[in-house]
Amino acid sequence: MGIKYELIKECKQSGARLGKIYTPHGVIETPIFMPVGTQATVKTMTKEELEEIHSQIILSNTYHLYLRPGHELIKKAGGLHKFMNWDKPILTDSGGFQVFSLGDLRKITEEGVEFRSHIDGSKHFISPEKAVEIQTALGSDIMMAFDECAPYPADREYVKNSLERTTRWAKRCKEAHWNTEKQSLFGIIQGGMYNDLRKISAEQIIELDFPGYAVGGLSVGEPKPLMYEVLDHTTPLMPKDKPRYLMGVGSPDALIEGVIRGIDMFDCVLPTRIGRNGTAMTSHGKVIIKNAKHTESFEPLDVECGCYTCKNYSRAYLRHLFKADEILGLRLLTYHNLYFLLKLMEEMRQAIREDRLLDYRKSFYEKYGLK
Amino acid sequence: MGIKYELIKECKQSGARLGKIYTPHGVIETPIFMPVGTQATVKTMTKEELEEIHSQIILSNTYHLYLRPGHELIKKAGGLHKFMNWDKPILTDSGGFQVFSLGDLRKITEEGVEFRSHIDGSKHFISPEKAVEIQTALGSDIMMAFDECAPYPADREYVKNSLERTTRWAKRCKEAHWNTEKQSLFGIIQGGMYNDLRKISAEQIIELDFPGYAVGGLSVGEPKPLMYEVLDHTTPLMPKDKPRYLMGVGSPDALIEGVIRGIDMFDCVLPTRIGRNGTAMTSHGKVIIKNAKHTESFEPLDVECGCYTCKNYSRAYLRHLFKADEILGLRLLTYHNLYFLLKLMEEMRQAIREDRLLDYRKSFYEKYGLK
Numbered sequence: 001m002g003i004k005y006e007l008i009k010e011c012k013q014s015g016a017r018l019g020k021i022y023t024p025h026g027v028i029e030t031p032i033f034m035p036v037g038t039q040a041t042v043k044t045m046t047k048e049e050l051e052e053i054h055s056q057i058i059l060s061n062t063y064h065l066y067l068r069p070g071h072e073l074i075k076k077a078g079g080l081h082k083f084m085n086w087d088k089p090i091l092t093d094s095g096g097f098q099v100f101s102l103g104d105l106r107k108i109t110e111e112g113v114e115f116r117s118h119i120d121g122s123k124h125f126i127s128p129e130k131a132v133e134i135q136t137a138l139g140s141d142i143m144m145a146f147d148e149c150a151p152y153p154a155d156r157e158y159v160k161n162s163l164e165r166t167t168r169w170a171k172r173c174k175e176a177h178w179n180t181e182k183q184s185l186f187g188i189i190q191g192g193m194y195n196d197l198r199k200i201s202a203e204q205i206i207e208l209d210f211p212g213y214a215v216g217g218l219s220v221g222e223p224k225p226l227m228y229e230v231l232d233h234t235t236p237l238m239p240k241d242k243p244r245y246l247m248g249v250g251s252p253d254a255l256i257e258g259v260i261r262g263i264d265m266f267d268c269v270l271p272t273r274i275g276r277n278g279t280a281m282t283s284h285g286k287v288i289i290k291n292a293k294h295t296e297s298f299e300p301l302d303v304e305c306g307c308y309t310c311k312n313y314s315r316a317y318l319r320h321l322f323k324a325d326e327i328l329g330l331r332l333l334t335y336h337n338l339y340f341l342l343k344l345m346e347e348m349r350q351a352i353r354e355d356r357l358l359d360y361r362k363s364f365y366e367k368y369g370l371k
Numbered sequence: 372m373g374i375k376y377e378l379i380k381e382c383k384q385s386g387a388r389l390g391k392i393y394t395p396h397g398v399i400e401t402p403i404f405m406p407v408g409t410q411a412t413v414k415t416m417t418k419e420e421l422e423e424i425h426s427q428i429i430l431s432n433t434y435h436l437y438l439r440p441g442h443e444l445i446k447k448a449g450g451l452h453k454f455m456n457w458d459k460p461i462l463t464d465s466g467g468f469q470v471f472s473l474g475d476l477r478k479i480t481e482e483g484v485e486f487r488s489h490i491d492g493s494k495h496f497i498s499p500e501k502a503v504e505i506q507t508a509l510g511s512d513i514m515m516a517f518d519e520c521a522p523y524p525a526d527r528e529y530v531k532n533s534l535e536r537t538t539r540w541a542k543r544c545k546e547a548h549w550n551t552e553k554q555s556l557f558g559i560i561q562g563g564m565y566n567d568l569r570k571i572s573a574e575q576i577i578e579l580d581f582p583g584y585a586v587g588g589l590s591v592g593e594p595k596p597l598m599y600e601v602l603d604h605t606t607p608l609m610p611k612d613k614p615r616y617l618m619g620v621g622s623p624d625a626l627i628e629g630v631i632r633g634i635d636m637f638d639c640v641l642p643t644r645i646g647r648n649g650t651a652m653t654s655h656g657k658v659i660i661k662n663a664k665h666t667e668s669f670e671p672l673d674v675e676c677g678c679y680t681c682k683n684y685s686r687a688y689l690r691h692l693f694k695a696d697e698i699l700g701l702r703l704l705t706y707h708n709l710y711f712l713l714k715l716m717e718e719m720r721q722a723i724r725e726d727r728l729l730d731y732r733k734s735f736y737e738k739y740g741l742k
Contacts (some may be wrong), residue, residue: 039695040688044701047683069666077669077687087682189609295440298448312418312456316448320440324410327698328417341499 002184003142003211005243005264012355015262016348021212023141023245024182025081028056030243030264031348033255033341034091036272039064040074040084043272044331047085047337053307054346057089057141062134063098066126067117071137079139086307090256091267092140094131094173094188094341096147097216097248108148110165128172135180144214145173149186152220159192160200166190167204174208186212187243193226195233202237202340213238213266214245215263228257235262252281252344253370256361259348271337276294276330278322281340285369287315289333292321307339373555374513374544374582376551376614376635381729383726386606386633388718392614394460394512395553396452399427401614401635402719404626404712405462411434411445411455414643415702416709418456420635424651424710425680425717428460428512430638434469434742438488438495450510462638463511465502465544465559467518468587468619481536497534499543503541507674508548515577515585516544518559523591530563531571537561557616559587564597566604573608584609585616586634590625599628604631623715624741627732630719642708649693652711656740658686660704665690678710 004022011017021028033279035042035050038061050058056145060080077083099115100104104116122162126134131146146190147166150159170187176183187210191198205213211300215234217355218227231246238244243264249255252266258266271281280287282302289301300310301318309318321329344364351360365371392399405414408423409432409742413421424738436442448454451461457720470477470486477486483498497505502517519593521530541558548556558581562569586605589598598624602617614635620626622638629637640650653673658665660672665738671681672689680689680703688698692700715735722731736742 018742039697041692041697042701044698044702046702051404064695068695069687073667073687073691076667077685083685083688085688296444296447314448314454316440316444317454317456319445320410321412324435324439326410327415327701328411328412330698331417331702 002180003243003269004213009246011352013358014260016033016259016352016357017240017262017264018349018352019243021182021264023057023088025087025141025287026056028089029349031249031259031345032265033057033061033345034267035338036061036267036269037084037086038269039068040080044327044334045275049084049335050309050338051088053335055088055090055284055338056340058086058214059091060138060140061098062131062138063095064124064230065138066095066134066330067119067124067145070362071134075137075139081139088245089141090138091142092135092138092144093247094146095126095134096131096144097149098132099126100149110168112146126250128169131154131177132173132176132185136177136183139203140183142212143177143183145170145185145187145210147216149217149220150190150192152193152222156194159190159194159197163190163197163201166201166202167208169207169238170208184211186210186214188214188216188247189234189238190217192217193222193230195230198230198234199237200202202234206237206239211259211371213244214247216247218246219248219268224257225281227254228261231258231261238262247341250341252341252368253365255341255344256348256364259352260357260361272334273342275337278329278333280333281337283367289318289329290322292366301336302340304334305340307336309336309339373551373553374614376583376612378611382723382728383731385468385631387723387728388611388633388635389720390614390635391725392635393505394428394555396458396460396512397427400720402630402716403427403636404483404621404716405636405638406433407638407640408455408457409640410439411451413709414647415698415705419707420706422459425704425713426709427457428501429457430462430464431509431511432466432468432469432503433509434497434715436463436509437466437497437505438490442505444509446510452464460512461509463506463509463515463601464515464618465515465517466497466505467502469516470497471520478616480581483517489670499540500547503544503547503556507548507554509708511554512603513583514548514554514556516541516556516558516581518561518587520588520591520634521561523564523593525563527565527568530561530565531696534561534563534568534572535575538579541579545581555582557583557585559585559618560605560609561588562605564586564593564601566601569601569605570608571700573605577610578609582614583614583616585618587618589617589638590619595598595625598625599632602629602632602634608649609633621709621712623712623739624736626712627719627735630723631728631732642712643705644705646708649700649704651704652708654738660686660689660700661693672707673711676707676711678707680707680710
């Protein structure tokens with residue numbers, strides 16, 4: 001019935017957990033990073049390539065798919081898995097974050113959010129019930145409750161009202177959620193950067209008893225140490241027998257710090273987006289491929305990397321592709337960055353298994369050029 | 372020593388030939404279509420994908436590579452094959468067609484062509500000797516003589532002068548060509564739409580004794596029947612023991628008509644370019660994927676096609692990718708179109724083998740909706 005989380009072991013060096021999530025589309029080993037396929041495609045990648053780099057689950061965006069091509073069309077196609085040719089697990093967000101990001105284009109009421117499409121300006125309304133209806137049509141393995149993500153900075157009063165509305169909406173989502181055999185609904189803890197409000201939100205959301213919980217409202221512009229501090233206070237409040245998902249985080253250091261604090265799932269457009277902009281994450285830090293110093297470099301992006309891109313192409317060639325606006329360049333850097341992060345997660349799982357995650361962090365940071 | 376052509380059999384129904392070209396990077400079965408990798412990449416495709424669809428040889432453009440990243444850099448990388456990770460044969464054009472296409476940006480003299488880069492406006496000069504030097508640095512298996520491609524329409528006098536200069540330049544290319552063990556230089560027959568001038572050019576170029584010959588100056592805007600008429604007069608003048616290459620042709624009907632008239636090699640950006648614009652070639656004619664009628668079509672592009680795209684994705688999904696400006700859409704249609712043309716060539720080779728190429732043409736045209 002829906003997903004099931006198995007806690008395999010806790011790291012003796014940190015708060016990290018090794019686990020498994022059983023879903024209707026297969027098992028996910030955690031902690032895991034989820035590549036983002038906003039518009040029913042992880043930008044530039046095929047299913048086979050995603051599998052090659054060991055993507056276990058991908059995320060897709062409810063807001064985007066609702067607007068285009070429309071959840072009803074995807075339902076007719078047999079659901080999102082079939083539509084996009086991906087038979088492993090899919091998590092969909094609730095659309096909340098995207099509609100709140102529309103700024104002047106949206107209006108929040110207790111009932112839901114009225115907004116205008118970023119594509120054609122048409123008027124729409126998403127309520128908690130609607131968010132569940134859309135995600136039900138999409139058929140994702142994990143759907144997210146419709147929440148309000150407070151901006152940063154935001155004053156205490158605003159954040160308090162917002163988290164309480166998020167709780168009321170979470171309740172309505174749970175009531176609207178009927179396809180529980182095939183789809184699991186996760187609750188989202190809000191509370192901004194206020195530790196006491198995080199506690200209130202965590203208690204209220206956990207009280208509703210979801211099969212998994214996300215920490216929302218982080219990675220919204222705050223300094224990373226602040227995010228880590230909030231996590232330090234929040235993850236201990238979350239049940240041990242349910243997966244914990246930190247939304248919108250994808251830089252290598254934030255993934256490591258999140259895992260150390262007990263997070264199991266992450267997603268972010270960072271690796272794919274910076275890849276398309278010509279930035280590669282490597283074991284020795286970032287490489288900006290268009291830089292002139294790579295003009296005659298016949299080395300791979302990362303000599304320690306075993307990915308398709310690093311095994312077959314030089315920096316000089318990749319630089320040429322980016323200078324010449326060639327799509328293959330976007331493909332190769334996207335592939336490499338996702339491989340890099342998924343490999344990082346795999347290495348962290350191994351380090352947890354061997355109770356040496358803090359040692360792993362130390363050596364990773366030293367090489368990467370952090371701290 | 373360089374390439375060698377083997378004529379395997381002539382079709383009893385037409386002028387078509389079945390053959391093999393032995394090159395330093397492997398054997399090519401002819402007639403063949405060569406996908407175009409203008410900037411050292413067949414747009415959107417990896418080497419593995421090109422192999423999957425049975426690409427036997429690709430073409431790359433001297434003009435583009437000379438300007439960016441520069442032939443010296445590619446030489447340092449170990450040649451074009453190594454630079455772009457393609458170990459099968461490569462043919463490079465001479466850059467002639469591209470520089471003549473620059474219009475006001477170029478000036479032709481007996482010595483060569485002075486032109487300004489389309490990238491940064493910088494001034495350059497390509498002579499026959501320079502064209503050979505660049506192609507030698509690139510290390511292509513087949514290089515082309517630097518020719519002048521007359522526009523269409525062009526008056527007789529212009530075309531006559533132009534073809535005679537092309538002959539003088541071909542001679543200079545041959546003299547400049549030294550890397551004959553690894554690279555073969557093809558001559559190009561010009562003469563516009565004038566059959567008698569084609570004859571003069573053919574005699575002069577063939578007199579120079581190249582290991583292969585191209586028909587240039589066609590598919591430059593003239594009606595297709597006129598192109599076929601010129602081919603009818605020109606291919607019989609060409610030696611039977613050398614490969615014949617019709618430059619810049621890639622529509623299914625023109626490939627069929629070319630093969631019937633004894634052409635062995637073709638290249639064109641058409642399948643990749645229209646693919647990126649959302650047009651697919653299918654056994655039942657063209658499909659414009661953005662058309663509204665495909666919105667809820669869960670059929671593949673071509674039910675008779677066995678390509679990766681057709682086996683895994685619906686028209687509805689492909690349409691969504693194009694409407695949403697997703698790179699995967701460009702990849703999937705490019706892949707399909709190249710597969711379609713390479714399959715067409717394979718089917719023609721089989722039809723020649725079985726002396727039924729005219730029958731094949733008839734059934735192809737009926738399905739495709741031609742004639």
